[in-house]
Amino acid sequence: MNASTVYDCSIITLPKNHQINGNLTAVSNGVEVPFDVKRIYYLYDIPGGISRGGHGHKDLQQLIIALSGSFDLIVDDGNVKRTFHLSRPNIGVYLPAGLWRELNNFSSGSICFVLASTEYDESDYFRNYDNYLEWKSLK
Numbered sequence: 541m542n543a544s545t546v547y548d549c550s551i552i553t554l555p556k557n558h559q560i561n562g563n564l565t566a567v568s569n570g571v572e573v574p575f576d577v578k579r580i581y582y583l584y585d586i587p588g589g590i591s592r593g594g595h596g597h598k599d600l601q602q603l604i605i606a607l608s609g610s611f612d613l614i615v616d617d618g619n620v621k622r623t624f625h626l627s628r629p630n631i632g633v634y635l636p637a638g639l640w641r642e643l644n645n646f647s648s649g650s651i652c653f654v655l656a657s658t659e660y661d662e663s664d665y666f667r668n669y670d671n672y673l674e675w676k677s678l679k
Contacts, residue, residue: 544638609650
């Protein structure tokens with residue numbers, strides 16, 4: 541999977557069921573989400589000026605959504621960086637495995653919601669950018 545590039549990321553528009561009393565968005569494995577979800581987590585109460593992420597994954601795929609507020613997702617394949625500004629709860633960015641990512645520019649009250657393809661596994665992480673670049677060069 542280390543052959544993934546930032547151009548393999550895609551914006552996914554999730555269905556919005558608009559009703560007079562509010563909107564509802566539902567997602568299903570293999571339908572709106574291009575993988576089977578094994579883990580869900582979310583980031584919130586992030587102090588101003590703080591960045592999150594700053595790591596890569598060998599095998600993990602993710603769908604990242606701004607449930608509330610906004611933030612920037614910076615995706616890096618070792619050659620090219622691509623920035624996505626997320627600010628709508630029915631728009632997500634699909635990240636295939638093999639990419640480095642950072643999250644920053646969080647607005648007040650933002651919630652970053654992540655659907656992940658695997659359970660947490662520390663051995664899947666790259667925490668050091670130089671190690672990530674070395675792994676990418678082995679493709």
